[in-house]
Amino acid sequence: MINKSLKDLSQALAARQISSVELSTLFLGRIDRLNPTLNAFVTVDREKSLKMAREADARIAAGTAGPLTGIPIAQKDIFCAEGWTTTCGSKMLANFVSPYDATVIEKMHRDAGLVSLGKTNMDEFAMGSSNETSFFGPVRNPWDTARVPGGSSGGSAAAVAARLAPAATGTDTGGSIRQPAALCNLTGLKPTYGVVSRYGMIAFASSLDQGGPMAASAEDCALLLNTMVGFDERDSTSLDRPVEDYARDLEKPLNGLRIGLPKEFFGEGCDAEVMAAVRAAIAEYEKLGATCVEISLPNSHLSVPAYYVIAPAEASSNLSRFDGVRYGYRAPDYGNLDDMYMKTRAQGFGAEVKRRIMIGAYVLSHGYYDAYYLQAQRIRRLIANDFVEAFKQCDVIMGPTSPSTAFKLGEKAADPVQMYLSDIYTIAVNLAGLPGMSVPCGFVSGLPVGLQLIGNYFAEGQLLNVAHCYQQATDWHLRRPAGVE
Numbered sequence: 001m002i003n004k005s006l007k008d009l010s011q012a013l014a015a016r017q018i019s020s021v022e023l024s025t026l027f028l029g030r031i032d033r034l035n036p037t038l039n040a041f042v043t044v045d046r047e048k049s050l051k052m053a054r055e056a057d058a059r060i061a062a063g064t065a066g067p068l069t070g071i072p073i074a075q076k077d078i079f080c081a082e083g084w085t086t087t088c089g090s091k092m093l094a095n096f097v098s099p100y101d102a103t104v105i106e107k108m109h110r111d112a113g114l115v116s117l118g119k120t121n122m123d124e125f126a127m128g129s130s131n132e133t134s135f136f137g138p139v140r141n142p143w144d145t146a147r148v149p150g151g152s153s154g155g156s157a158a159a160v161a162a163r164l165a166p167a168a169t170g171t172d173t174g175g176s177i178r179q180p181a182a183l184c185n186l187t188g189l190k191p192t193y194g195v196v197s198r199y200g201m202i203a204f205a206s207s208l209d210q211g212g213p214m215a216a217s218a219e220d221c222a223l224l225l226n227t228m229v230g231f232d233e234r235d236s237t238s239l240d241r242p243v244e245d246y247a248r249d250l251e252k253p254l255n256g257l258r259i260g261l262p263k264e265f266f267g268e269g270c271d272a273e274v275m276a277a278v279r280a281a282i283a284e285y286e287k288l289g290a291t292c293v294e295i296s297l298p299n300s301h302l303s304v305p306a307y308y309v310i311a312p313a314e315a316s317s318n319l320s321r322f323d324g325v326r327y328g329y330r331a332p333d334y335g336n337l338d339d340m341y342m343k344t345r346a347q348g349f350g351a352e353v354k355r356r357i358m359i360g361a362y363v364l365s366h367g368y369y370d371a372y373y374l375q376a377q378r379i380r381r382l383i384a385n386d387f388v389e390a391f392k393q394c395d396v397i398m399g400p401t402s403p404s405t406a407f408k409l410g411e412k413a414a415d416p417v418q419m420y421l422s423d424i425y426t427i428a429v430n431l432a433g434l435p436g437m438s439v440p441c442g443f444v445s446g447l448p449v450g451l452q453l454i455g456n457y458f459a460e461g462q463l464l465n466v467a468h469c470y471q472q473a474t475d476w477h478l479r480r481p482a483g484v485e
């Protein structure tokens, strides 16, 4: 059961081969057994989960179930869920119990009937690429527990890879769905900006943040995405467009598909063996009827620097709400109000979050705004325009997701710039607001490699189709770490 696809689980539930309570109990048992090693979940609440499972079973019995009703799922701890502790990986919110549901949570649980297995560990406020900035300690990669799972959605990635959950949610501001998916042999999708509501999803960099699915396959991601999308008047950047069925075109043949290979992604900076696996995957696509064309994204080398101005600027503004007044952590001893603010923030935030707040405040300050923030916004436009030009020549863009396989815990923790370069291939997609995916495409020394697929605006259905056809022809995505049979 633990290795079944969402479609198979759905059929098993519909055929009464297993109940949602039994299925949820199975995964909760795996969490009990394996989470002490992996640290993938920060909150588990058996009673809450089983109550949701019982309600799902009642819906199945009454014939009112949707396709995913009763299937358990792990939720990244950035999504507010009513009655659940929602920490965002921070001491600042370590005791915060959300009084309301994020739209994604409401849609997945109340509407679709998925069962929450709990909240997954993450980099503090989603700032990081290794899960080492979490207040709750690092997550370990099930493929090698001395290594990181990637970040910031590292808890979700480790949970699904070790089959503590059949699937999970993540969020991606600069690569946080795609990079951990790559490092843990999962399929992950960051949708077009505005497709998934950000209401109740704790904000890091609002113009870049987007929630999406992380699962074993493109088909599973499509089914999950169907439950997550839709216009939300409570999110001012939510897009009002017709809802699609993302599973509808999965099987469409790839004949004539034009793949763009950006020369900037195939030069230096990527591990040679990772690159070999990516090239082999592209050769497989040619066998499936696709053709390749070299393209250029001439400003892509500016994406990391532009991101590390824009994202901290937005973060410094978003995180100003954590002041110890209405909710979250408050320093125990203080003199006056200013002292309370200062001590609360000094004690409540970790080092990486403070670094971002300070960079953000600096680039937005009078005298530096034009030189940094405005300049970064101009570069952002150039990067987006590069993609507009590129998509005149191709249908999807491919390349590596991450320049290396999973690195060792502690290996990059002392060097923020090395850590920031983990997202060198993923960040431009967020700056442009485009959809992007990572798909398992091989192994280097026993560690997974991800192929990145980038689509045009609203092409998530096409990306899922392109990923699914590859997964029908290969079995990389079916490999599991040792001990997960």
Ligand code: GLN
Pocket (backbone or CB within 6 Å): 126, 127, 128, 129, 151, 152, 171, 172, 173, 174, 175, 176, 177, 204, 311, 423
């Ligand atoms: N690693 C990037 C950062 O630290 C991206 C994180 C994310 O996508 N949330 O900002």
